[in-house]
Amino acid sequence: MMMEKREEEMEVAAAAGVSPFFADQIGGIFDMAFDVRGADKSSQGFLELLGFHDLPGPLFDIPVPAPLVDAAPSVPPPESSEVLNFPATPNSSSISSSSTEAATDTADPAKPHPEEEELGKAKKTSGSKEGIKKKGQKRQREPRFAFKTKSEVDHLEDGYRWRKYGQKAVKNSPFPRSYYRCTNAACGVKKRVERSSEDPAVVVTTYEGQHNHPCPVVPRGGHPAPQPPLAAEPAPPPPGLGFVFPSFQAKDLHFPYFTSYLPPPLDFQHVSTGIVASAPGDRRPCNPTADIPMRDHGLLQDLIPSDIRKKEE
DNA sequence: CGAATTTGACCAGCGC
DNA sequence: GCGCTGGTCAAATTCG
Numbered sequence: 001m002m003m004e005k006r007e008e009e010m011e012v013a014a015a016a017g018v019s020p021f022f023a024d025q026i027g028g029i030f031d032m033a034f035d036v037r038g039a040d041k042s043s044q045g046f047l048e049l050l051g052f053h054d055l056p057g058p059l060f061d062i063p064v065p066a067p068l069v070d071a072a073p074s075v076p077p078p079e080s081s082e083v084l085n086f087p088a089t090p091n092s093s094s095i096s097s098s099s100t101e102a103a104t105d106t107a108d109p110a111k112p113h114p115e116e117e118e119l120g121k122a123k124k125t126s127g128s129k130e131g132i133k134k135k136g137q138k139r140q141r142e143p144r145f146a147f148k149t150k151s152e153v154d155h156l157e158d159g160y161r162w163r164k165y166g167q168k169a170v171k172n173s174p175f176p177r178s179y180y181r182c183t184n185a186a187c188g189v190k191k192r193v194e195r196s197s198e199d200p201a202v203v204v205t206t207y208e209g210q211h212n213h214p215c216p217v218v219p220r221g222g223h224p225a226p227q228p229p230l231a232a233e234p235a236p237p238p239p240g241l242g243f244v245f246p247s248f249q250a251k252d253l254h255f256p257y258f259t260s261y262l263p264p265p266l267d268f269q270h271v272s273t274g275i276v277a278s279a280p281g282d283r284r285p286c287n288p289t290a291d292i293p294m295r296d297h298g299l300l301q302d303l304i305p306s307d308i309r310k311k312e313e
Numbered sequence: 314c315g316a317a318t319t320t321g322a323c324c325a326g327c328g329c
Numbered sequence: 330g331c332g333c334t335g336g337t338c339a340a341a342t343t344c345g
Contacts (some may be wrong), residue, residue, distance in 0.1 A: 164318055168339055179336070183317090192336090318343070325336085 146206035154178065154193050154203055160211060162191065173197035184213050 149156055155178070162180035170177045175195035182189040189209040196202035 163316085165339095167319075168335065168337095171334065177335085179338095190336095314345100316344085319341080321340095323337105323338080326334090328333090329331090329338105 144206055144208045146204055148196065149203045149205060150199075151202050151203045152201075154195065155180070156193075156203065156205055160184075160189070170194060170197075175200065182209075182211060184211070187211050187213050 054261075078176050155162070162182040163183045164178055165181050166179040167176050168179070173194065174197060177192055177194035180191045182191065189207065189211050191208065192206040196204055
């Protein structure tokens with residue numbers, strides 16, 4: 001319906017914004033964008049939103065021969081941004097992202113804070129744990145962003161543990177949409193996973209909210225991801241999604257045109273082997289790669305490399 | 314036995 | 330107001 005419409009629009013816009021960079025600069029391997037509406041763009045970069053606060057230099061240098069998921073149009077949508085994304089799970093070969101529903105305007109002073117929303121989240125049945133939403137108050141949404149991944153598995157490993165709490169059939173799609181919530185009781189992050197009706201091989205994952213805790217990082221069915229040496233210096237859980245790259249080494253990854261941000265959540269162990277946190281010390285639990293001094297350009301800094309920004313300026 | 318998943322029901326929001 | 334769809338709950342079921 002309308003939500004669907006909106007989502008479609010967002011996705012299109014996302015795809016549109018991506019291509020120029022990805023298609024030309026990295027062979028069109030990745031094609032993604034994030035919807036960070038609702039986030040404070042002026043003070044919080046996308047990576048920060050994700051939990052990537054201190055990212056190291058050139059991030060990735062992944063020889064990814066995989067095909068791209070989406071073709072890339074050209075005019076970047078005004079409100080969507082693009083960010084790298086990577087194959088995450090075994091079988092995933094390529095990724096693309098798309099912004100999704102507008103995370104409702106957190107800018108609107110009249111509307112409650114995301115946190116408030118959590119509390120006020122309407123629970124139909126009275127006595128809900130989550131509280132009761134005030135009447136007439138629109139449901140507030142956390143900033144969201146989505147990305148597409150060409151993968152055989154629906155649920156991509158991102159280092160966090162998720163509990164599935166629902167599944168719904170999606171209109172105009174033969175594939176159901178699954179709803180997951182972070183298993184950390186204090187963490188309200190959610191994510192939706194669905195397959196693209198257009199390309200069944202493509203999994204669309206939409207994250208909503210930010211993790212407020214360190215990631216458990218214990219990739220399913222595998223060796224625990226090499227955790228950064230945090231023991232001596234436990235990093236506080238970043239107010240971001242805190243996506244994880246359980247087992248990849250930043251130096252092994254390099255994306256010339258996207259050196260100031262990291263891609264979202266994904267398990268790189270199947271993309272690049274032998275990967276380890278690139279540097280000890282100041283590392284967050286879920287983003288072993290981290291150290292890139294980031295200037296505050298708001299969302300822009302996360303999306304467009306400085307040299308590109310200069311050109312555009 | 315606890316945790317995770319499945320699944321039907323219910324509610325909110327939106328367009329008509 | 331009605332119908333449709335997305336999103337969430339929670340009981341039942343399955344899994345480890």
